[in-house]
Every structure is written in structure tokens, then in C-alpha cells.
Amino acid sequence: MKTDVEELTPTRVKLTVEVPFDELKPNLDKAYKEISQQVRIKGFRPGKVPAPLIDKYVGRGAVLQEAVNDALPELYGRAVEESEIFVLGQPDVEVTELDDGNQFAFTAEVDIRPKFEVPGYDGLEVTVDDAEVGDEQVEETIGNLRERFASLTAASRPIEEGDFATIDLVARIGGEEIEDASTSGYSYEVGSKSAIEGLDDALTGLSAEEDATFTSTLVGGEHAGEEAEITVTVQSVKVKNLPELDDDFAQMASEFDTIDELREDVRTRLGRQVKLQQISDARDKALEALLEKIDIPLPDTVVEEEVKRREQQLEQQLQMAGLSKADYLKEEEKSEEDFDTEVAVAARQAVKGGFVLDQLAVQEELGVENEELSEYVVTQAMQMGVQPQQLAEYLTENNQLPAIVSEVLRNKALNLLVEHVTVKDESGNAIDVEAVRRELNGETGETVEAVEDDAEAETAESTETAETSETPETSETAETAETAETETEAAEVDKPAEATAEAAEETPKKDA
Template sequence: MSVKSCEKVEKSQVALTIEVGAAEFEAAVEKAYRKLRRKINVPGFRPGKAPRKIIEGMYGAEVFYEEAINIAFPEAYEAAVKEKELQVVGYPTVELEGECTKEGFTFKATAPVYPEVTLGQYKGLSAPKDEVKVTAADVDERVKILQDRNTRLVSVDREAKEGDTAIIDFEGFLDGKPFDGGKGENHSLELGSHSFVPGFEEQVVGMKAGDEKDIDITFPEDYHKDLAGKAVVFKVKVHEVKEKEVPALDDEFAKDVSEFDTLKELKADLKKKITEERQKDADRAFEDALMEQVAANITADVPDAMVEGQARQFLENFKAQIAQQGIPYDQYMKMTGMDEKKLLEDAKEPALRQVRLDLALAAIIKAENIEVSDEEVEAEFQKLADQYGMDLEMVKKYLQADQVKDQVTTQKAVAIVVDSAVATKPEKKEDEGEKKPARKSSKKTEEAGEGEEKKPARKSTKKAEETEGAEEKKPARKSTKKAAEKKEDEEPAESK
């Protein structure tokens, strides 16, 4: 193999003209013969036993050339890439140049390569940053979550009213015949939750244990096509009516739901945690805004292959999210009428932003000569173990040291940008009139008494596993650990 030329072309591509000589081609032809001989019938010979010369005499010397080219190409291409020290980021397009003879052949391979990146400004940037405020109403909202979580349902012997939970059997009939998904037994229905078809819950109000009733309902026009706009009858039987027994907000409540002895101490702790959560959100948003500027400031001829690869990764992440919800991907696509080509097309814009961000981070790491010691890698392993409540050795089983090293390296690059940046006051929106309630945390806390789970570091410049959706609109940060939130099952046909 010899590289006759290596030329740069547009979109960060390199065109290699590669010649495969007689000796290499002869070896490839022999391999092609051994691979194909069983498929060629030669009178007087058992399958696979006919000598190469006999086959070539019958069908021509070129009979094995096409397969020989396919055999010789990969090795010759990889050798050329290695010789020219190219960082290829996608598959090449290949075309044969001239005729293929026993002396060999020449081909041209055009491959996308890692682009040259020129950093723009990445130090001394500015971006708006929210001032963190926590009001008494914010704290009361968290206390209310704890109160709701500790509210019990107790059985009552009276007519059901809004806010109660009715335990019911129901079956829906269309034109006197039961329809699919319209039946349930011992179903807990919170009256006023609007989880059923409009008009259903309102007619259960007033019923009590043992009552049976026919409920007339007309499905909305935008409901499932089989029932849209149809008038149906639900036969309903109430087994039990339950009301909420709400605990009083006092010191005893604080003792029951936390490690504190007084409600005042509990509220003080909740205020501290809400403040920490919102500060992390503000810091994160500030960091995102800065890194978007850094990515926009670079000069790079980004190859399409990198963008397409990232878009495909977004799609794979989206598929993983659907799988985590227990829904087959094909079924989900059919149910929603979504098209994979459209998903990939829509993902290209955020994919380009993600690729530019990765390129910018890699360029900063190179420009700043950022290095990470073994001690820093070990400390990051320990941090992850503490963060997720896992044994250190177990974390090391799931994550390779190189992954963690990349993560720490990227964190250092981001820190250089953030530490040199200036936070500005967010502009007041024109339509902002009266003082609005403080912004809610972007993360719903599973336990109101617990602090926000620490967020993983920004993704490294190497490909990492994540579960961002294909339609993301911002460059995705890749976590070192997947956190799968299980979605509640959908209601049957009776639900909205």
C-alpha cells in the first residue's frame, strides 16, 4: 500500500488517494477465491474443490476482483490513516480510480476528520445570574408537601363530596355494549382530581357506600377516535368513601416527619435546603449561559459526520428513556405518529451545539495544558460513591478511570471559564408587573425534607452514555450515572 496523495477538502474532510500494489492485491484475490469457491459450480469438481486456475479459465481472471477489492480496501485504508496520523470521525466515501488489474488498483477515500479549532474569547465573559431568594410562602409550600405526604385516608359513612376518595367499580357501555378499557374494579378515584372523563367525577359526588348509579357521559371530540364525541353510560358502584385526615402543623408534626423537635427548626432547615437547591440552579444556569458563548465563539469547520453522530446519540438516548418507561419504541412511535427521520432532523440543531461545545472544551483543555493526577481521579471516585450512596469499589466496577479522568479534566476547563466570568443582573421583563413568587426549583425533590441530589459534572469530550431526548434544544450534559425515573402507568380509557 502507498499513499499517493493526502489533500484537505471542505467540511474538515481529507481525500486520500491510495494505491494497492500487485503483491497485496494477489493476496486479496487468493482470499476472495477461498471465500467464494464453494458458490461456483465447475463440472467435474465437488463444491469448493475446483482449483483457482480452472475457475479463472472458465469465468475470466477478473472473477474474483470485486471481492478482492472489498477485502483489500479496509486494511489499505486503515494503514493510510495511521501513516498520515489522521483523526477520522466518520466513515469514508470511496471511489475506484482507473481499472483494476493483476497489478493492483488505486482508490480515493474521502473521510471526515476532527476539525481544526480556533478558540474565541473564553475568559472574562459575562452572563446574567439570578439572585436567590426564598420566601415564607416557598417554605410553607414544602411543609404542605410533607403534610400531604403524611395525610391519611379514613373511611366515612356519608355521601361523597369533592376532595374525598371513592372506591368504585365501573363499566362503560356504548350502544348497550361494553367497550375496551372502560371497566375497572376497586378503583380509587379522588373526586375533583379530573383524572376521569369530564362529568364523571361530578356525578359520583353525593353517592355513598353501597350506592349504584348509571352515569351518562359524552366523550370530548378530541378523545380517542373510537369514542370521540360518543354518548356512553357507565354503571358505577361505590364500595367505600374515604376522607383525608390532615395532620396539624405543630411541633408534634415536625417530630414525626423529621429529626427536629419543633416546627420552627423544621422550617429553618427547609429554607436552608431550598436556598441551596436554587443556588445550584442559578449556578448551573450561569455556567450554561457562559459555555454557550464559548461554543459560539470558536471557529471550526464542523464535519457533518460529527453532527449526525451526535444526533444519532440523542435518538439512542431518547429510545432508552422510552424503554425505561416500559414502552416498546416501535409501539410508541406508532401511537404518537412520530417519524424517526423527523426526529433525527430535529435533533441536528441541538447536536451541532453539543458538538461545538465539545470542541470548545477540548480546545480549552489543550490551550490551558490541563492535567489530572491519579489522586484527583481517586477523589472523584470517592465523591461519586458518596453522592450516590454506593460502595467505592462498586463505582469503580461501573466506571473506568479514563472516564472519570475525562470528567475531572472537563470540570477544570469549565471552572476556568466560570471563575473568570462576571455575573450580571438579569434584565427585568417588560411585562413584569407585581412582584411574582420566587422561582420554584427546577428539580422536584422526592423527599421534601431532603436536599437536592448533586448533579453530575458536565460531560467529557469523549462520548459518554446519557439519556437526553432526540428533541433536546440545548447541548446535553452527560452524567456518569443514569438516574431513571419511572413514569406512572397511564389510566385506562376512562381517564383523560
């Protein structure tokens, strides 16, 4: 087999492959055998039809096509291996010659990872935030926990901001009620601005059994974006009462006996979070600093795929949140053009980061051990809430192991990079990232990687207040939590560069 490589661009090549016809013999034999099982010719059992009869009744062309389709994946793979190129995605294959009995030839155009060397990275310096936990952060976290244990008491006065009202909403357009924009028995915190625009103003000053009508734009359903006349009727008004910050609260909200012990635990948890954030920021900024030193071309198709992936991911997240893209852009105060530009820039940076980490792994001769793959699968399974064996089987059956190996390898390359970068906090103190990792691992016996998603689960929790019963004199308590949970922003640790380019080698299949 002879293979020539033509560089079309720095990120795309054309392979021209010539194959002696004799090399197709195993594939031809296989094709005759399979076709023999399918055809029905009088006097011959399935699988026993001679080749000449298949040529006569089915056609030699059909046999050749079957043989070529069977041979192409292996021949393409051999050509790629011999050419020592790193292909990206599926190739465009064209059979250029099929001389029966003499020669077979084809071409394959495919994107490749650009060839480059990662420059020296010793001496790079990055700055991260100080790992400080102030009293204000502690009290804010305690306050959020306190909100979760608030009680609601029925009130006979008009509604004020911060009250909870049980309301009925009826939306009408042209006098006709819009069912998917109407509801009853809805518990709403007045002043939260979390529902229809204008609802807070309409409710303020109303008492139980009173109503008000206002005009607003619907944000969801079939009539999203249309203006509707909305009538809100108040069923009841409830006042939120916060528990005292004392030892009784600590015992109710956590496993601690005193409020001082609870505060100290919150401070410890917050301290762990800011250190996790430091490590995450160090990794991100170390890669950013290295990328600034490297200028490489990027395959347009790979970048476009990354842009699509990000857009699909956002769409899924918005669907889960019950928001439209227009709502999201309005909240973020971004235009469609600005959003598209940001996504495109982030996609290019992510693809570039993946290429650089891949090349760094090659230059440093990094590898992936079976134990590292097993650890990765176990960690992912824990985060997904499935059995490790179940996840391993899924990854194997769906040919996802090459992508997992790539992800683990990039992680190792990024860790190596951080080890050679000088990391300082804003106060000028040097940070030994590896020492911080060991410290965090030693605190609980867990690895930083495993703790990462547990930390995320504890963050950004909205304050939850239980709905009260309809008895106006009673006081209800919000849902209890077994332990105090911190509400800080979690760090993302040991994640490879976000949305890096996937370079799985796809085998082609092309009709002759």
C-alpha cells in the same frame, strides 16, 4: 502508501489512498490461510491446501476480496492519522483500483470536525439566579411532606373536590365495552384532572353507590383518540386529613425531634439545591456565551443523528409515562412543526457545543488520567446501581471507552471555561464557582458530581397517599418515609454539553 485529501465541504473530505500491492502480502497470506481452513479438496487436510489450488477452485478474486476487506480498516486508519483530520462517523469507501500484483487504491468520503480556533474567553460574564431560600419555599416543601403523611377517613357525604373516591369505570363505544379502558377499585383524587377529561365534573356531588355517565375521548389503548360513553360508579368516598405541623409530625416524618429542627434541615437542603443549580446554570450559560462568539459549519449527517437520538429518547420517556406524542404536544401546547423546529435548533446547538469543547481541550492541551476515568466509572455505576467492575467490563467489551474519554475531556474543558468566566447573581454579587463547589463537597464529604443524581432522586416526587381499606370507620395513614425529603428542582452539575456530537472513528469494511 500515498494519501491525498480533497475538501468537499468545510465538514466533509475525500481521501484518495494508493497502496503498493506488496503491502497487501500479509493480508493475502492470511486470506489464503483462512480459505484453506474452509475448503475441502481431496488429498489435502484443512489448512494445508496450496495457494495455486485455492486460486484454481475458489478463485483469485475471492482471495483478493478477503485480503482487501481485512486490510481496509488499518489502511483507512493510517490515512486518517497521516492526514491529521478529526473524522466523524463511518466513511463511504469505494475501491477504485485493484491491479493484481501492482497497486491497490480506494477512496473514502467522511464527515470531519470543522477546523477553527476557540477565541479568547476571559472577560465573558454570565448571570445566574440568586441563591436564596425563602420561607415560602420551606413551607411548600414541608407541606408536600405533610401531604405524604395524610390519612384518609371514610365520609358519608357527597364527593367534593380534594376527596378520594374509589371508583369503577366502564367505557363503551357503540354499546360495546372497551376492556382496556375499563377498570374497577381505582382510587382517584377528585379535582386532580389526572385521568379522563370530564371525570372530575361527573364525580362531584355523587355519593357512595351512585353512578354517572358522561362522554369523553379515550387517551390510551387501541381506541385512543376515539369518543366513548363512560360510566363511573362510586364505591366509597374518603376525606384527606393532614397531620398537625408539630413536634409529633417531625418525629414521625424525619429523624428530628422538633418541627423547628425539621424546618432548619429543609432550609439547609434547599440551600444546597439552589447552589447546585447556580453551578449548573453557570456552566450552561458560560458555554452559551462562548458559542455566541463562534460561527462554524456543522455536518448535516451529525446533526440529523442528534435529532434522531433526541426523538428516540423522548419516545422512550413517553412510553414509560404511558403517553403518546400527541398527548405530550397537547400538554406542552406545541404544534408538531414547533416541536420539530425546537429539536432541530437544540440538536445543532448541542453538536456545536461538543465541537467547541473538543477544540478547547486541544488548545489547552487537556488530557484524561486513569484516575479520572475510574472516578467517572465509579460515579456512573453508583447512579445505575451496578458494580463499578461490571460497568467497566461492559464499556470495554462494547468499545465505549473512547466515548467516555471524550465525555470526561469535555467536562474538563467546560470546567476550565467556567473558571475564566465572571459569574454574578441577579443581585450583582460575584460568585466563585470553584469555591462553591469546594463548599458543597466539604459539607458531606461527597463530590458535587456524586451528589448530583442523589439530588435529582429527591426532587419532583408526587405526593403519595396510601389506599384505605374497605372498613368505613377506620382512618388510614399514608406511606411513611424515614426522613424528610426536599422536593426542589435539582441542579445538573458537571454534565458535559448535552447530546454532543460523538466522534468515534469507525473502521470501514468494503467488498472489493
